[in-house]
Amino acid sequence: MIIDLFAGPGGLDLAARQLGVPSIGIEYDPDACDTRRAAGLATVEGDVRAYGPADFPDADVLAGGPPCQTFTVAGSGAGRRALDTVLGLAKRRAAREDVAAELAGIGDERTGLVLEPLRWALEAADAERPYRAIILEQVPQVPQVLPVWELYVDLLRAEGYKAACGVVRAEEYGAPQTRRRAVLLARRDGLVGMPARTHRPWGRTLSDAEYGLRPTVVMGDALPGRGGFTVISNYGTGGDPKKRGRRHNSEPAATVTGRINRNRLVADDGRELPRLTPAEAGALQGFPADYPWSGRDPWQQIGNAVPVPLGVACLTAALGVTAARIAPAA
Incomplete structure (x- = not known):
């Protein structure tokens, strides 16, 4: 089962449903929770900081897309200014130091939320019930978010995971938009890499190999x-x-x-x-x-949702499932 942090209205959970994988999402926004419940998605309305792996003992996959507003050009910029602080706190958290006071002092509390998936992963490992796979996504503005995922890769490898991160484009997985996301995938039971593209990229000359992909969805x-x-x-x-x-x-x-x-x-x-x-x-x-x-x-x-086709691609890569398991959207 997947525990989906910052689950939003259900993009990743719909992808999990298509793959036949059960999921439950934690979401703070009551309106998104209303949408999720109306769609029949298992939902906990609350703050991810108030929960941990022990509250969801059946979950063996961790997923999440922390709020990205402070990491964007359109946002306050707090994430960019606090990048060095966030990276330092991530290293200290991986060393099992208590960094709660420092996180509270960052300013815009949304910036520190990018470290919540790491807390969950470490707590699960310390309880000797590590997640078998981890899927994380965020906006890809450089040098803000991708360096956090790159550090996560190193920290998760030290915990026994194979991990990779990179920037993907939603149209290359069948979504009808040119959205870019910074994605991190990790597995304990096998190699992992970025999802294999299924559709042609948009806006540039195609290579010979790319002509063999499915046409872009428009x-x-x-x-x-x-x-x-x-x-x-x-x-x-x-x-x-x-x-x-x-x-x-x-x-x-x-x-x-x-x-x-x-x-x-x-x-x-x-x-x-x-x-x-x-x-x-x-x-x-x-x-x-x-x-x-x-x-x-x-x-x-x-606007905050994970595109469903991109969610399917990321889950397929992280969980090692095959396309044969993918069912039509409900």
């Missing part, structure tokens, strides 16, 4: 009822029309964020179209069209 595939359209985004433009991002439905979406509901949609004949619904935005993250988005702000839930 927005038109995920939203067939919309016809031809262009998404126009003001995100990150500062209001400058020349900087507005544009993606046609024959392309994958740009990274889906919690502001996707602000994007304009314009039909190929120039008509202004209704903006994306939560169901459509969720589809760009690989969620089923009938997924029961609930709560006050489904957009933020959708």
Whole structure:
């Protein structure tokens, strides 16, 4: 069973369901918990810091995507400024030092949450019930997040794991968007590497080998009822029309964020179209069209979610399961 920390609305848990692997998620946001429960996903509503491996003795796989706001350009920047502190605290935590006071003094408490999966992994190891696999993901801004995962790789190897980390692109695993994520995978019972790509990358010339991959999934595939359209985004433009991002439905979406509901949609004949619904935005993250988005702000839930196809790829690589076990989405 997978214990999923910072589980959000259920992207990784849906991937686990497709693979026939049971999971339970811990999530702090009550709206995301409402969505999860409506989708029939096992959920603990609470703070991951209040729990540990002993509370979930049946879980043998650890997963998590700690909050990333302080590690992003759009966030406060606390994660970037605190990087050296975070790395130092990770090493001390691996040495079994109590670093709770220092974590509390970092400032934005979300920054320290990136060390929670390490606490869980170490506590499980010390109880002589180590997780057989670990799957972690975060935003890939360098030099903020990837160095944390790189240090995790070293620390987990010292605990008996084979581990690897890197940056992956969601469209290369069948998601209809060009989202990049920093991923860490670890196993105790075999070698592990980044998930094997299944779909062609977008936006560059393909190598001969890449032509053998499946075609990129585009927005038109995920939203067939919309016809031809262009998404126009003001995100990150500062209001400058020349900087507005544009993606046609024959392309994958740009990274889906919690502001996707602000994007304009314009039909190929120039008509202004209704903006994306939560169901459509969720589809760009690989969620089923009938997924029961609930709560006050489904957009933020959708933007924070793990794309379901990427979750399937990461779980497949980390757990050593085969594609034959993958069932259709519920």
